[in-house]
Amino acid sequence: MKRVAKRLKNQEFTEHIDDMQLALFMDKKLDKQQRDSVFEHLSHCKRCRDVLKVASEIAQEKQRLEPVNNIDYMGYLKPFIPFVAGVVLFFGVPMVDDSSPNVSFKGVECEEGIIDRSLDYWERKFNEWFSNN
Amino acid sequence: MQKVWELYAIAITIIEKICRNKCSHLTITDVIEECQDYIKKRLEKDSFQALKNYDPTKGAKESTYLYTLISSRLIDFFNSAKKEREISSESSITNKSYEESELPADVEEILEQFTSQLSFEEQTLLQYRYNDELSYREIGAIFGMTHKQASSKIEKIQLKLRKKMKKAGLSFEVII
Numbered sequence: 001m002k003r004v005a006k007r008l009k010n011q012e013f014t015e016h017i018d019d020m021q022l023a024l025f026m027d028k029k030l031d032k033q034q035r036d037s038v039f040e041h042l043s044h045c046k047r048c049r050d051v052l053k054v055a056s057e058i059a060q061e062k063q064r065l066e067p068v069n070n071i072d073y074m075g076y077l078k079p080f081i082p083f084v085a086g087v088v089l090f091f092g093v094p095m096v097d098d099s100s101p102n103v104s105f106k107g108v109e110c111e112e113g114i115i116d117r118s119l120d121y122w123e124r125k126f127n128e129w130f131s132n133n
Numbered sequence: 134m135q136k137v138w139e140l141y142a143i144a145i146t147i148i149e150k151i152c153r154n155k156c157s158h159l160t161i162t163d164v165i166e167e168c169q170d171y172i173k174k175r176l177e178k179d180s181f182q183a184l185k186n187y188d189p190t191k192g193a194k195e196s197t198y199l200y201t202l203i204s205s206r207l208i209d210f211f212n213s214a215k216k217e218r219e220i221s222s223e224s225s226i227t228n229k230s231y232e233e234s235e236l237p238a239d240v241e242e243i244l245e246q247f248t249s250q251l252s253f254e255e256q257t258l259l260q261y262r263y264n265d266e267l268s269y270r271e272i273g274a275i276f277g278m279t280h281k282q283a284s285s286k287i288e289k290i291q292l293k294l295r296k297k298m299k300k301a302g303l304s305f306e307v308i309i
Binding site (some may be wrong): 001002003004006007010018019020022023024026027028036039040042043045046047049050051052053054055056059060062073077104132 | 183202253
């Protein structure tokens with residue numbers, strides 16, 4: 001194929017594709033006819049091919065250096081949502097165990113799991129205890 | 134203007150890359166300084182007319198316009214530096230080009246016909262791949278496609294030529 005490519009000659013142009021036109025070409029905003037005319041110039045102009053090459057290199061480098069701050073974390077987690085919901089529903093619902101033995105705290109009978117009790121609960125219990133004693 | 138210099142900082146890394154390939158006779162820092170002055174002067178010309186030429190209604194992104202703006206000035210700088218160098222060392226240039234083996238007249242004719250039938254897009258792709266010696270990945274990045282798409286486009290051209298040669302009763306291997 002090199003032999004074929006060798007037949008494609010480069011020409012010295014006095015006028016080149018302007019920056020706006022090249023930007024539109026890169027962003028694919030040109031219609032077919034305009035795009036073809038850009039290709040026509042590019043096929044014979046080494047300077048414009050180089051400009052396009054360097055512009056794409058700058059764009060790539062810029063993309064590489066930009067901080068990744070808009071990751072769609074929810075997007076990544078979406079497949080796990082049904083599984084997580086299932087786990088929460090199965091293990092997360094508090095189960096009342098009536099069979100648990102009562103424990104005594106300073107003579108006051110209370111259920112197991114005292115650690116989880118609220119301040120109101122303990123206030124009430126102490127009031128009961130003080131009123132009894 | 135700040136955006137331009139931000140992009141210029143990125144362009145420095147590209148300049149370094151180009152310097153390593155093209156400007157072995159100068160130190161990289163010298164070239165970067167020279168290039169910076171050149172781009173600065175070109176951008177300041179006509180009170181930043183080039184920057185004012187950006188027209189958002191046309192649809193191109195501002196960043197893409199800045200990429201092309203900087204890269205065109207970069208290439209102009211290197212081309213002018215190259216010309217100066219060529220003039221100064223014209224006498225020492227030795228012609229190292231070698232002649233490829235000659236092809237039979239019928240193959241030559243088919244190749245001539247084939248190249249004239251190629252679309253401008255195909256011609257540009259071949260220029261990038263075989264004359265500018267870019268990889269498929271680089272070509273893909275330029276035209277916003279994957280390296281596989283770039284390679285398949287070039288393979289399609291090859292296939293077309295293969296068919297053409299087969300039709301004429303010639304072997305494709307002759308031109309490889």
